[in-house]
Amino acid sequence: MIVCICNAIRENQLRDAARAGPGDVEHVYRQLGCHAQCRQCFEEAGEILQEERCCVA
Numbered sequence: 001m002i003v004c005i006c007n008a009i010r011e012n013q014l015r016d017a018a019r020a021g022p023g024d025v026e027h028v029y030r031q032l033g034c035h036a037q038c039r040q041c042f043e044e045a046g047e048i049l050q051e052e053r054c055c056v057a
Helices: 011-020 025-031 042-056
Strands: 002-004
Touching: 002 011, 002 042, 011 025, 011 042, 025 042
Parallel strands: none
Antiparallel strands: none
C-alpha cells in the first residue's frame, strides 16, 4: 500500500526503515531519499513506524 503519494513511499518501506533504526517521519523520509511535501501522510506514517518498532522491541 502506498502511504505517501507525493513520494510514492510504500508501507513496507516504512516498516523496513523502522526496523533499521530510530528517527521520526522526516528522518525516515530523508533516509529513503525523499523529503516531506504536503505532509498529509505524516500521521499514518508515524503510526506505522511506532507500530513496527513496538513489535520489534
